Amino acid sequence: MGRAVAGDGPARAYALPALHDLPGGVPVTGSSFDIVVLGGGSGGYACALRAAELGLRVALVERDKLGGTCLHRGCIPTKALLHAAEIADGAKESAKFGVRATFDGIDLPAVHSYRENVVGRLYKGLQGLVKAADAITYVEGTGRLVAPDAVEVDGTRYQATRAVVLATGSYPRTLPGLEIGGRIVTSDQALTLDFVPSRAIVLGGGVIGVEFASVWRSFGAEVTIVEALPSLIPNEDAAACKALERAFRRRGITSLTGSRFASATQDGDSVTVTLENGETLTGDVLLVAVGRGPAGAGHGFEEVGVTVDRGFVPTDERLRTNVAGVYAVGDLVPGLQLAHRGFAQGIFVAEEIAGLGPHVIDEAGIPRVTYCDPEVSSVGYTEAQAVERLGADKVQTYEYNLGGNGRSQILGTTGFVKVVREKDGPVVGMHMVGARVGELVGEGQLIVNWEAYPEDVAALIHAHPTQSEAIGEAFLALAGKPLHSHS
Numbered sequence: 001m002g003r004a005v006a007g008d009g010p011a012r013a014y015a016l017p018a019l020h021d022l023p024g025g026v027p028v029t030g031s032s033f034d035i036v037v038l039g040g041g042s043g044g045y046a047c048a049l050r051a052a053e054l055g056l057r058v059a060l061v062e063r064d065k066l067g068g069t070c071l072h073r074g075c076i077p078t079k080a081l082l083h084a085a086e087i088a089d090g091a092k093e094s095a096k097f098g099v100r101a102t103f104d105g106i107d108l109p110a111v112h113s114y115r116e117n118v119v120g121r122l123y124k125g126l127q128g129l130v131k132a133a134d135a136i137t138y139v140e141g142t143g144r145l146v147a148p149d150a151v152e153v154d155g156t157r158y159q160a161t162r163a164v165v166l167a168t169g170s171y172p173r174t175l176p177g178l179e180i181g182g183r184i185v186t187s188d189q190a191l192t193l194d195f196v197p198s199r200a201i202v203l204g205g206g207v208i209g210v211e212f213a214s215v216w217r218s219f220g221a222e223v224t225i226v227e228a229l230p231s232l233i234p235n236e237d238a239a240a241c242k243a244l245e246r247a248f249r250r251r252g253i254t255s256l257t258g259s260r261f262a263s264a265t266q267d268g269d270s271v272t273v274t275l276e277n278g279e280t281l282t283g284d285v286l287l288v289a290v291g292r293g294p295a296g297a298g299h300g301f302e303e304v305g306v307t308v309d310r311g312f313v314p315t316d317e318r319l320r321t322n323v324a325g326v327y328a329v330g331d332l333v334p335g336l337q338l339a340h341r342g343f344a345q346g347i348f349v350a351e352e353i354a355g356l357g358p359h360v361i362d363e364a365g366i367p368r369v370t371y372c373d374p375e376v377s378s379v380g381y382t383e384a385q386a387v388e389r390l391g392a393d394k395v396q397t398y399e400y401n402l403g404g405n406g407r408s409q410i411l412g413t414t415g416f417v418k419v420v421r422e423k424d425g426p427v428v429g430m431h432m433v434g435a436r437v438g439e440l441v442g443e444g445q446l447i448v449n450w451e452a453y454p455e456d457v458a459a460l461i462h463a464h465p466t467q468s469e470a471i472g473e474a475f476l477a478l479a480g481k482p483l484h485s486h487s
């Protein structure tokens with residue numbers, strides 16, 4: 001049933017059936033808005049909040065939970081699991097640091113309650129933000145695009161006078177013939193698994209696959225990753241891929257790269273995977289992490305004339321679909337499927353509709369983090385991409401090994417900071433591997449997006465001892481004045 005709460009914004013024409021349970025809402029009897037947003041995940045709610053800040057009246061339609069995949073099934077809960085995994089590793093390795101502790105195992109219900117608490121607090125906060133935005137009417141229910149300027153929810157039409165924004169997100173994909181159920185799970189079920197696997201098989205060595213592989217290994221599982229492409233996290237710089245594979249090998253995670261899945265069978269106790277080369281693997285869970293499919297089907301898009309391409313809704317650089325007045329944001333739009341891209345696109349579209357003419361988002365400038373142990377983070381071009389775009393003779397790279405970084409030594413992590421620059425020109429890419437390097441990508445993205453020259457960055461002072469000094473050292477070396485550098 002479509003239910004709504006609102007502030008004092010929208011015009012009133014239709015009586016809606018009931019109040020949504022966001023506290024404190026005022027019944028809405030009207031349904032004409034400046035913007036109707038379909039989907040309340042990262043892309044959709046960011047758009048709604050920014051549009052409300054700009055004084056636009058918004059209907060935000062969500063059929064499940066405000067916050068979408070990122071908050072409830074993606075970014076946040078997985079990072080809570082990874083943090084629990086880090087604590088487990090800390091306990092196991094405590095003697096190395098002179099601390100007497102014993103690792104007695106994983107209390108999975110307690111891990112789940114910690115994860116749920118983190119998500120719950122953020123969910124409450126987000127609900128509060130939306131509730132506090134008077135101009136947003138939150139509509140609970142499944143929406144359908146019924147005209148280029150209207151979305152219908154359970155028979156109630158929400159009319160958009162300026163634009164409709166499609167933000168229906170994505171879902172976990174599987175392979176043909178590989179049915180999800182029982183011991184064959186996607187990230188959705190893996191998050192809430194009620195046992196710690198003793199042998200886990202992970203199909204897909206992308207960001208989601210390596211994340212769960214890392215968690216389960218720390219929790220004590222034997223883990224095998226099957227990846228059809230020649231390396232794990234194949235979109236990253238080749239040096240980062242190699243470093244991650246090496247680090248995983250050291251942790252006892254097996255990576256079968258260049259291996260193609262053929263079939264899987266399961267019984268009550270185990271699941272068996274057969275590869276195309278005839279090899280078989282047996283585990284107590286198979287995680288299918290072969291990517292996310294865009295959720296462009298079944299919401300009336302094509303019927304209204306919006307082009308849908310294998311589930312994606314293609315847009316131009318201003319996020320306009322082929323139908324005037326209809327925009328799309330987030331995982332639905334071809335490109336990086338990341339929450340912060342969704343936020344940025346949502347904000348962009350709100351500002352575009354409000355007539356602010358925001359700068360086009362540069363996909364290459366969006367920072368990327370692969371969360372596992374060790375972390376991998378990057379922004380801008382890989383070395384191979386830079387060579388392809390600029391020519392080999394125009395590209396210079398420099399790799400600073402974390403072996404020379406005091407804080408990294410204290411943490412006991414290995415890895416590097418790699419800088420890719422245009423020769424005699426700006427930095428075009430940064431790639432990092434090591435514990436906590438996800439936190440360093442903030443500086444990396446400033447450097448790349450501001451098109452800084454190494455000489456500019458070399459003049460900036462990095463606090464000691466921090467891991468960010470590794471960035472400083474790389475730039476000192478590139479500026480011709482290396483300090484703690486062996487090469």
Ligand SMILES: Cc1cc2nc3c(=O)[nH]c(=O)nc-3n(C[C@H](O)[C@H](O)[C@H](O)COP(=O)(O)OP(=O)(O)OC[C@H]3O[C@@H](n4cnc5c(N)ncnc54)[C@H](O)[C@@H]3O)c2cc1C
Pocket residue numbers: 038039040041042043044061062063064065066067068069070071073074075076078141142143144167168169170187208295299329330331332337338339340341342371
């Ligand atoms: C395991 C995992 C880990 C991840 N980790 C990270 C990470 O660390 N960092 C990162 O940046 N990204 C991460 N992501 C990706 C991130 O979650 C997505 O990029 C992001 O959620 C996309 O936002 P969105 O708004 O496009 O879609 P979604 O978040 O999927 O939101 C779409 C919303 O639309 C709603 N909806 C769909 N159809 C309708 C309809 N007809 N009517 C009403 N409502 C509808 C859905 O219920 C959903 O709430 C992760 C994803 C997964 C699965």
